[in-house]
Amino acid sequence: MNQYKSFRKLEGKVSFLLDKKAIFILISFLVVTGVVFIVSTGLGDMKLSPLTVLNVLFGGGSEMEQLVVQSFRLPRIIVALMVGIALAVAGGILQGMIRNPLASPDILGITGGASVAVVSFLSFFSDANNSLTVSIKWLPLAAFVGAAVIALLVYILAWKNGVSPIRIVLIGIGVSALMQALTTLMMIMGPIYRASQANIWITGTVYGSSWNNVAILVPWTVVFVAIAFLMAKNINILELGDDIATGVGGRIQRQRFFLLLISTALVGGAVAFAGGIGFVGLMAPHMARRLVGSSFGALLPVSALIGGILVMLADLIGRTMFSPLEIPAGVFTAGIGAPYFIYLLFKNRNA
Amino acid sequence: MLLKTNGQKLLGLIIVFLLLVLLMCASIVYGYTQTSWKMVLDAFQNNNGSNEHIVIATVRLPRALIAVAVGSSLAISGVLMQTLTKNPLASPGIFGVNAGAGFAVVIAVTLFSVSNLQAFAWISFLGAAVAAIAVYIIGSAGRDGLTPMKLTLAGAAMSAMFASFTQGFLVINEAAFEQVLFWLAGSVEGRKMEILINVLPYLLLGWIGSVFIASKMNVLSMGEDVAKGLGVNTGFLKIIVAIIVILLAGGSVAIAGPIGFIGIVIPHLTRFIVGIDHRWLIPFSGALGGVLLLVADILARYIIMPQEIPVGVMTAIIGTPFFIYIARKGFNAR
Numbered sequence: 001m002n003q004y005k006s007f008r009k010l011e012g013k014v015s016f017l018l019d020k021k022a023i024f025i026l027i028s029f030l031v032v033t034g035v036v037f038i039v040s041t042g043l044g045d046m047k048l049s050p051l052t053v054l055n056v057l058f059g060g061g062s063e064m065e066q067l068v069v070q071s072f073r074l075p076r077i078i079v080a081l082m083v084g085i086a087l088a089v090a091g092g093i094l095q096g097m098i099r100n101p102l103a104s105p106d107i108l109g110i111t112g113g114a115s116v117a118v119v120s121f122l123s124f125f126s127d128a129n130n131s132l133t134v135s136i137k138w139l140p141l142a143a144f145v146g147a148a149v150i151a152l153l154v155y156i157l158a159w160k161n162g163v164s165p166i167r168i169v170l171i172g173i174g175v176s177a178l179m180q181a182l183t184t185l186m187m188i189m190g191p192i193y194r195a196s197q198a199n200i201w202i203t204g205t206v207y208g209s210s211w212n213n214v215a216i217l218v219p220w221t222v223v224f225v226a227i228a229f230l231m232a233k234n235i236n237i238l239e240l241g242d243d244i245a246t247g248v249g250g251r252i253q254r255q256r257f258f259l260l261l262i263s264t265a266l267v268g269g270a271v272a273f274a275g276g277i278g279f280v281g282l283m284a285p286h287m288a289r290r291l292v293g294s295s296f297g298a299l300l301p302v303s304a305l306i307g308g309i310l311v312m313l314a315d316l317i318g319r320t321m322f323s324p325l326e327i328p329a330g331v332f333t334a335g336i337g338a339p340y341f342i343y344l345l346f347k348n349r350n351a
Numbered sequence: 352m353l354l355k356t357n358g359q360k361l362l363g364l365i366i367v368f369l370l371l372v373l374l375m376c377a378s379i380v381y382g383y384t385q386t387s388w389k390m391v392l393d394a395f396q397n398n399n400g401s402n403e404h405i406v407i408a409t410v411r412l413p414r415a416l417i418a419v420a421v422g423s424s425l426a427i428s429g430v431l432m433q434t435l436t437k438n439p440l441a442s443p444g445i446f447g448v449n450a451g452a453g454f455a456v457v458i459a460v461t462l463f464s465v466s467n468l469q470a471f472a473w474i475s476f477l478g479a480a481v482a483a484i485a486v487y488i489i490g491s492a493g494r495d496g497l498t499p500m501k502l503t504l505a506g507a508a509m510s511a512m513f514a515s516f517t518q519g520f521l522v523i524n525e526a527a528f529e530q531v532l533f534w535l536a537g538s539v540e541g542r543k544m545e546i547l548i549n550v551l552p553y554l555l556l557g558w559i560g561s562v563f564i565a566s567k568m569n570v571l572s573m574g575e576d577v578a579k580g581l582g583v584n585t586g587f588l589k590i591i592v593a594i595i596v597i598l599l600a601g602g603s604v605a606i607a608g609p610i611g612f613i614g615i616v617i618p619h620l621t622r623f624i625v626g627i628d629h630r631w632l633i634p635f636s637g638a639l640g641g642v643l644l645l646v647a648d649i650l651a652r653y654i655i656m657p658q659e660i661p662v663g664v665m666t667a668i669i670g671t672p673f674f675i676y677i678a679r680k681g682f683n684a685r
Contacts, residue, residue, distance in 0.1 A: 106511075157675055157679070158679075160679060167678060167679065170440060170674075170678035171675055171678050171679070173440070174671050174674035174675050174678060175671065175675075177611055177612070177667055177670075177671065177674075178667050178668065178671040180667070181536075181611070181663065181664040181667030181668065182664070182667075184532075184535065184536040184661065184663070184664060185536070185660060185661070185664045187532060188532060188533060188536060188661065189655075189658065195528070195529075195532065196521075196522075196525045196528050196529075199518065199521055199522055199528060200522050202518065203515070203518045203519060203522050278511070278515055279511070279515070325523065327519065327522070327523065328519070328522055330515065330518070330519075331515065331516070331518070331519035331522070334511070334512065334515030334516065334518075334519070335515075335516070335519075337511075337512075338508060338509075338511055338512025338515065339512070341508040341511075341512075342489060342505070342508050342509070342512070346489065346492055
């Protein structure tokens with residue numbers, strides 16, 4: 001049996017090659033995602049069996065069950081899923097574009113920019129009684145603007161007859177360090193209550209997500225993830241290096257700009273609603289690469305699902321294991337992510 | 352290279368040292384409490400116990416000395432790290448010292464309710480050393496020993512891990528957050544003389560050691576194979592370098608908390624002035640590192656008076672444009 005199956009439609013205008021193993025893995029992960037989604041909806045202070053959850057989702061169940069599932073758990077879990085998908089896809093794109101396994105949204109300063117925006121928002125719009133003078137609803141917008149401005153700044157600073165991957169990484173590292181310093185400065189100057197609020201945000205949590213958030217985040221993520229999937233073939237080419245990519249006819253600067261734009265949009269959206277959940281963008285693409293190889297057509301969808309599963313699990317652990325204490329999901333993604341990363345290093349020690 | 356002959360370099364070094372002394376005096380004189388140069392002299396010759404004299408002797412003097420010690424240690428360890436990792440943007444932070452120290456301090460505060468700066472010094476030294484040793488071991492696992500790439504990756508991963516655990520602990524414990532926030536930003540303010548005196552032996556050992564291995568570092572910078580060919584025991588040398596970096600960077604973190612960018616900026620600046628000979632590079636970097644931290648610290652007092660900006664934030668604000676300049680310049684040529 002052939003490993004690949006080819007598709008050609010419209011006289012070859014639309015054509016692609018399907019990797020059967022990748023399809024199989026993709027479907028399995030879809031199932032796992034569904035299971036995690038349902039189980040995690042059922043767990044919490046009030047425990048529901050997966051069957052009850054399904055029943056409630058389709059309109060059944062008692063009023064109490066309806067309330068818990070629909071008002072408290074569903075929005076939060078959907079946000080977790082979306083954030084995971086967005087971060088994982090953004091991470092995958094950046095790793096391919098920059099050709100460095102270490103690349104992640106945090107390293108490029110995108111998350112850092114959002115942090116500064118959030119901390120400034122919290123400290124500038126507080127009055128003497130420590131209450132906010134503008135609605136907290138604008139916080140996601142502030143975070144998004146911060147992320148976008150910094151991404152743009154990094155891009156402009158890295159521009160010198162085009163943008164080279166290594167320059168983007170270096171400038172990103174420098175700018176993130178500055179952002180970190182500014183965040184600390186803002187925290188020290190502002191009231192301490194705001195500082196700890198900001199700190200929770202920086203660690204990353206999906207606590208308190210509402211249907212309003214879902215209504216913004218879902219279309220945003222879905223659209224940009226879809227564009228990312230369509231551009232997967234361009235990333236494949238970029239990963240061969242600038243010379244080869246130019247040689248086979250890729251417009252590398254334009255593609256690089258668009259890819260950066262997409263990943264900024266994805267990270268910006270995720271960061272706006274969930275804060276700086278770390279390591280997902282780094283870890284998920286690596287895991288996916290293990291499973292389906294490094295062709296981005298298969299890599300991006302699989303890493304998206306892995307990312308969604310990771311954040312949902314991290315949130316599940318954070319809100320159930322130490323109940324009534326809520327631990328931000330970001331602590332757990334880092335807790336899994338960092339050792340995994342060190343394991344990767346150790347495994348490739350002879351490479 | 353600005354200074355070419357040995358005579359010029361010697362003269363340059365003397366000038367930098369004079370500048371260092373001048374800035375130390377300035378650091379003692381200028382600040383929130385109004386003092387004059389004459390008052391400073393009085394404070395040392397016949398201290399009459401007035402407010403100003405007490406401020407000078409117990410606050411300003413330790414602060415100036417600490418800024419010099421920390422600045423020069425960070426700069427020297429930056430030089431060593433950049434040569435060791437062959438990476439122009441490496442800094443002592445890559446060994447994970449800052450993140451390790453931060454984590455250790457946060458653990459001590461949250462789990463054991465330690466609260467004085469004195470204790471912070473030892474705990475952070477310990478944390479820095481543990482993190483650096485772990486990074487070194489992970490970085491040198493495998494057949495070809497310690498390679499620059501593996502070291503950098505291991506450091507980045509360890510730092511990220513410690514940083515997020517620190518964050519996690521702080522989220523759970525808000526009281527601790529309040530206590531360590533200022534420490535985490537890096538500052539030379541409010542440190543007592545005893546902290547410096549306790550850590551000074553380690554720093555001294557590091558300074559002297561770095562001068563002794565300077566000529567070997569020259570050989571190492573030509574590349575591993577060349578160094579081996581010329582009879583340098585590179586494995587042993589790398590361990591010595593690692594120990595010196597841990598002493599210097601760990602000691603600095605212990606005194607002042609994490610202060611970034613000095614270890615990156617100063618080695619480049621110095622290389623521009625005296626070239627790549629480590630025998631000149633190391634003392635020059637040390638002196639210039641002290642100069643930069645003193646300047647940053649003096650500026651930090653004035654920008655939002657009467658409050659102070661932590662000097663770690665100041666160095667980041669001064670250092671980032673420079674960092675970006677290096678990143679843009681260094682990678683255009685290739």
